[in-house]
Amino acid sequence: MGYVAVKGGIDAIENACRAFEFERMKGSSAPLGADQIRDQLFLLVDRVMSEGSLYAPDLAALAVRQAAGDTLEAAFLLRAYRTTRPRLGYSIPQPSDRMRVVRRISAAFKDVPGGQVLGPTNDYTLRLLNFETADGPRIRKMRLVDEILRGAASAEPLPETFPRVIDILRRENLIVGTRRPAAADAPFDVTKDSLPFPAPRSAALQTLARGETGGLLLLAYSNMRGYGNIHPTIGELRVGYLPLRVRHPLTGEACTAGEVKVTEAEILAKFTDQTDGPRFTVGYGLCFGHNEVKAISMAILDRSMQTGTNASPSEDGEFVLSHVDGIESMGFCNHWKLPHYVDFQSDLDRLRRAKEIYDAQRVDQPKQT
Amino acid sequence: MKQAPSAADRDLPDCILHLPEPAVRKLLGLVAGEAVTVVRGPVTGLVMMSAMDSHETAFYLGEVLVTEAEVDYGGCRGYGMVLGDDADRAIARAAVEAIGASPNRALRERVNRLLAAESRKIEARRRRAASLIAATRVDFETMKRT
Numbered sequence: 001m002g003y004v005a006v007k008g009g010i011d012a013i014e015n016a017c018r019a020f021e022f023e024r025m026k027g028s029s030a031p032l033g034a035d036q037i038r039d040q041l042f043l044l045v046d047r048v049m050s051e052g053s054l055y056a057p058d059l060a061a062l063a064v065r066q067a068a069g070d071t072l073e074a075a076f077l078l079r080a081y082r083t084t085r086p087r088l089g090y091s092i093p094q095p096s097d098r099m100r101v102v103r104r105i106s107a108a109f110k111d112v113p114g115g116q117v118l119g120p121t122n123d124y125t126l127r128l129l130n131f132e133t134a135d136g137p138r139i140r141k142m143r144l145v146d147e148i149l150r151g152a153a154s155a156e157p158l159p160e161t162f163p164r165v166i167d168i169l170r171r172e173n174l175i176v177g178t179r180r181p182a183a184a185d186a187p188f189d190v191t192k193d194s195l196p197f198p199a200p201r202s203a204a205l206q207t208l209a210r211g212e213t214g215g216l217l218l219l220a221y222s223n224m225r226g227y228g229n230i231h232p233t234i235g236e237l238r239v240g241y242l243p244l245r246v247r248h249p250l251t252g253e254a255c256t257a258g259e260v261k262v263t264e265a266e267i268l269a270k271f272t273d274q275t276d277g278p279r280f281t282v283g284y285g286l287c288f289g290h291n292e293v294k295a296i297s298m299a300i301l302d303r304s305m306q307t308g309t310n311a312s313p314s315e316d317g318e319f320v321l322s323h324v325d326g327i328e329s330m331g332f333c334n335h336w337k338l339p340h341y342v343d344f345q346s347d348l349d350r351l352r353r354a355k356e357i358y359d360a361q362r363v364d365q366p367k368q369t
Numbered sequence: 370m371k372q373a374p375s376a377a378d379r380d381l382p383d384c385i386l387h388l389p390e391p392a393v394r395k396l397l398g399l400v401a402g403e404a405v406t407v408v409r410g411p412v413t414g415l416v417m418m419s420a421m422d423s424h425e426t427a428f429y430l431g432e433v434l435v436t437e438a439e440v441d442y443g444g445c446r447g448y449g450m451v452l453g454d455d456a457d458r459a460i461a462r463a464a465v466e467a468i469g470a471s472p473n474r475a476l477r478e479r480v481n482r483l484l485a486a487e488s489r490k491i492e493a494r495r496r497r498a499a500s501l502i503a504a505t506r507v508d509f510e511t512m513k514r515t
Contacts, residue, residue, distance in 0.1 A: 049431075055418070056434035058453060082432055086414040088450075093419035093427045102502050110509050118505040149497050152504035157496075166423060177424055187419065187428045202428035209430050244418060244433055250448050257416070257435055258386050258452035266423050284422040288431050 004342040024068050037061040046261065046289020047071055051326045052078030053191075053210035055260050055288050072212070072330040079327050092245045092254055096238065096264050096286070097161055103239035106165045108268055112236075114162035119239060120290075165236040166266050166282060176279045197318045204305060204321060208298040209287050212326025219324070220297035223304050223314040230304050232267040232283065232296075239263050239290050263287055265295035269303045281306070381481060382465045384488040385458060386451055392487050396461045399479060405464045408446075409439035411456035442467035 025031075038045055038061035048060045052075035060078060067073035103119025106112045118124075169175050187202035190210075195203055208216065223230050241259035248255045265285040283303025285295035301324075305317040313319050323329060385396070415432040422428065437450040438459040447470065449462025468480055 053431040054415070054434060055431060056453060059434065082415060085434070086412065087432075088412070088414040088416055088435065088437060090417045090429075091419050091433070093421045095421050095425070103505075110511060115506045116509070117502060118507050119502055120505075149501055152501040155500050155503035155506070158499060158503045158506070164423070187426075189417065189429055191417075191429075191432075201422075201426055205422060205426070205428040206430070209428075242420070244416065244435075244452070246416060246450055248448055249439070250446055255448075255450070256383055256386065257433075257450040260418060260433060260452075262420075262430070282423050284424075286420055286422070286430060 006339045006341070020068075032065055034058065034061040034065055037064050043290060044069075044071070047213060047291055047294075048074040048078065050288040050291055050294060051075040051210065051212050052082075053288075054078045054082045072326050075212075076327050076330070089246060091257075092247065094242050094245060096242065096262075097164055099161070099238060099240040099242050099262070099264070100259065101158070101162050101238055101240040104162055104236065105234075106236050107234040108236075109165060109168070112165050113168075114159050117158060162238075164266070166268070169235075169268070169280060174279050176281045195321060197321075199317055199321055204317060205284070205286075205302065207321045208285070208301060208324060211294075211298070211324035212329065213291060213294045213297070215324040215326065215329065216297035216301060217293055219314045219320055220300040220304075223300055223312065227312040228304050228314045229307070230267075230269045230283070230300055232269050232300050232303070234296065235266045235268045235282070237263070237265050237292060237296065239292070261289055263289065263291050263295040265292070265299040267296070267299040267303060381484045381488060382462060382469065384484055384491055385449075385462045385465060387491050388458070388461075388487055390457075392483075393458050393461050396465070396480070396483060397457060399483060400461075400464050400468065400476070403442065403468075403473075403476060405440050405442045405467065407438055407460060407463075408441045409437075411436050411438040411459045413454045413456070416450075438463045440464050440467050442471050443473070445470040 038057050041061075041064065044064055045057055045060045048064055048071055049055050049057065051071065052060065052063070054060075056078065059081060060074065063074035063077040063081075064071075066077060101117065101119075103121060104114070104117045106116060166175060188200045188206070190203055190206050195207060199207070222228065224232070240262065242262050244257045244260050245254045246257055247253075263286070267283040267285075269281045269283055281303060283299040283301070283306075285298030285300075285302065287294050287298060301314060301320055304312075304314045305320055307315045310316040385393070388396070413434065413436045416435050418430045418433050419427050420430040434453055435450050436453065436455050436459040437448070438456065439446060439448050440460060440463040441447075442464065445467045447463040447465065447467030449459045449464075449466065451458040451462055465480055465484070468477055471477065
């Protein structure tokens with residue numbers, strides 16, 4: 001079926017854009033600085049970077065402001081921006097035990113090498129609105145920061161890096177390996193080629209890592225509730241900074257370009273005896289920024305897609321990977337708002353014709369008594 | 370005989386990645402009178418970040434916005450890549466590398482003194498933040514059944 005374009009409406013469209021700006025600006029509050037969004041709404045910025053698949057905190061903050069807080073739209077702005085910049089290269093993969101950790105917990109073991117570190121979290125707070133932290137002067141903010149830092153001065157320093165929790169189980173041969181691509185195979189890049197099915201593991205992980213948090217959560221939650229059979233335990237959840245290492249173009253040596261904040265989740269799932277005796281299976285999640293729900297959901301879906309039964313939506317790789325991208329799904333949803341006048345007229349014509357035939361048949365049929 | 374730089378000296382230029390903006394400008398001011406020429410860039414572009422899962426399968430996590438530049442100082446080349454849209458920082462990183470390889474010892478020492486002082490400040494800030502994280506280390510106890 002072809003589409004028929006419409007044209008015109010330029011003035012109305014321009015005024016609609018101005019009306020949107022007016023909605024954002026009409027209140028009496030001070031204009032919102034992108035730096036304020038970046039620093040104080042950091043979880044929102046992290047989510048937009050992760051779903052936009054572009055790590056750029058300053059630009060993500062700008063996008064959040066421009067989109068008036070709509071995360072799907074902000075992520076779309078980042079995806080659009082990335083198409084205007086050249087791809088300079090690929091980084092050297094870094095194992096996550098090189099992460100500078102700010103949070104690291106395990107639900108599987110109480111005592112883990114290096115210890116459990118709660119880090120910055122509101123997991124253990126009551127969900128009560130705190131009216132005291134409303135806007136205050138800058139000096140009060142600085143005093144509060146000083147006070148928080150002073151209170152922690154005597155803590156014993158953390159190790160530079162932490163060993164992986166699942167390595168404890170791996171040493172005892174209690175973990176199943178995942179199919180690895182041959183060493184020569186470069187990872188699949190879904191930004192260069194269309195996603196094939198069944199998807200190579202690298203393509204699946206990349207697609208999940210850029211997926212929309214709500215979409216991943218929905219599918220992972222369906223599995224947790226029983227439309228699936230994973231029964232996950234969080235072996236380890238980490239938040240921290242991974243170095244971005246690239247090949248120096250003049251010396252060929254690895255050099256560091258900076259640090260990227262990420263969240264990583266490794267889940268231990270129901271054991272299997274399909275290969276080499278009973279062992280746990282592992283699901284893996286990693287995404288830009290601090291987004292624990294997304295990383296855990298990704299790990300559950302990574303594991304559920306390996307089930308191979310397709311008995312529920314979360315186990316069907318094609319179903320999961322085709323529906324988790326926020327920009328694709330919101331784009332498709334939003335496109336229904338665009339004029340479909342000609343398609344609909346065609347539907348109407350067919351409906352009227354069908355109704356005529358239906359009515360004529362009713363008239364022709366003898367009445368039953 | 371030329372001595373190999375110590376590990377600390379080798380890593381010192383990396384502190385440019387974390388310098389506050391005024392310190393980057395100060396560093397550029399230090400080399401402003403020197404014959405440092407930008408031979409490539411600065412270009413703001415994307416690096417696809419590679420990552421590894423639990424089983425060391427490499428995959429692409431997403432793209433990172435970076436700026437890169439290459440400079441020449443008296444025949445010595447230097448390269449810098451930094452996060453974000455940040456031409457000054459990329460040029461500063463490249464210039465420090467080129468100066469580090471040049472025979473101009475006096476300039477090298479001036480740059481290193483500035484970087485060493487800034488590096489100490491960065492380290493102090495990082496230690497303070499790290500001690501806050503360290504204070505969240507938890508020791509859960511399982512409750513005994515009664």
